[in-house]
Amino acid sequence: MIRLGVIGTNWITDRFISAALSTGEYQLNAVYSRSLETAALFAKKYDSVECFDSLEGMAKSDVIDAVYIASPNSFHAPQAMQFIQYGKHVIGEKPLASNIIEVQDLIAEAQENNVVLFEAMKAVYTPNFFAMQKALPKLGKLRKVYLSYCQYSSRYQKYLDGENPNTFNPAFSNGSLMDIGIYPLSTAIALFGEPNSMTAQGTLLDSGVDAHGTLVLHYQDFDVTIAHSKVSDGVIPSELQGEQGTLLVDFVSECHGVKLHRRDEPVLDLTVEQDENAMRYEAEVFAQLVANKTVDHQGLIRSQIVSAIITQAREIIGVRFPADVI
Known part of the structure; x- marks a missing residue:
């Protein structure tokens, strides 16, 4: 069971949470927003969720194994990097980063820290x-x-x-x-x-x-x-x-x-x-990669070419x- 944290309190985050929970492979444990009140309002529909208004606080906490990032595009790479460096698996909304240099840096850091990095590309x-x-x-x-x-x-x-x-x-x-x-x-x-x-x-x-x-x-x-x-x-x-x-x-x-x-x-x-x-389906694939500890996977090749x-x-x-x- 993957203990999941989410960044972002918009409709797409809700939709991913619903998809992830439907697989039976996840439990939602944490929600981040710049406003603790906003995080709490979003999280109240779920059970036993811890709310954060500090990215570092959530990244270094022991309540999550992985994070789903659905913030604005320019934040994807720096936020993913922060969680990777604390040993958390990352599923980032598309685009994974702003440019190819950021994508390559994230992949190198994920492999260095032995965590799964995955672009959420449902198509x-x-x-x-x-x-x-x-x-x-x-x-x-x-x-x-x-x-x-x-x-x-x-x-x-x-x-x-x-x-x-x-x-x-x-x-x-x-x-x-x-x-x-x-x-x-x-x-x-x-x-x-x-x-x-x-x-x-x-x-x-x-x-x-x-x-x-x-x-x-x-x-x-x-x-x-x-x-x-x-x-x-x-x-x-x-x-x-x-x-x-x-x-x-x-x-x-x-x-x-x-x-x-x-x-x-x-x-x-x-x-x-x-x-x-x-x-x-992307939630299922990410869960399999995490379960198998597959840090180097085909999706990363595609993400690099696309970026x-x-x-x-x-x-x-x-x-x-x-x-x-x-």
Whole structure:
């Protein structure tokens, strides 16, 4: 049983706690917030939870084995580092860190301290992701992949109204690539590995973060086009095209449905049943890694490739974060 602490008192933390508890592998023991009152208010729906307003206090306490980090993006790496150095396992919300240097530093520190570091990327752990992966050989020689995730941010109107919400503020390492594009990008890397090269385009807001953009990953004989946006909604499925057939994937961030279209054959629905809360599967994988003390795992390779691509893409389109200054 993993004794879990959480950083963050928002809806995504609640959703992860629900997913983690449903696996039977966790008990919630601690909640951190900058305000003890806020932590207590959040924790009151759970039993026997200790509340902290000191990160160091929770990191060095003996009431937790692992921490789930769901703070603003720019805080992910420094908070993860603090808990790693106190010997705690870390599951960090995506993105794991602001840039590739931070990711590499975290991995080195986790391995030095013999703890599990894990990026919470639900898209690549769902049953329907594996259904998609299993179906790839049925497509024949792969030629074109289009992965789309575009979601109008609930905070965009605040930005348009002249406010400065965290989600559009470079001080918090935000933007479309970091918050939205990372889902289809992680899916592509999980399916196909590191590309030979990459091109990137993005449209910047006055705040300095990207509103939307496109990545193209170039492999030996096919390419992957990734569309992402925080200022518009996408409704089309993602598509993987081969010489013998095409896969359609609904809502690539959770893989809600997978359909195989092979030439001159009936459409085959490959969708399998999966938990309504897709975070359950990443929670299960993290618990297995902790139980097996698997410090060096495949997810870290993917996280490094993804972070390196995003760091390079931001350089191309001109998105700079304070965290990038070394």
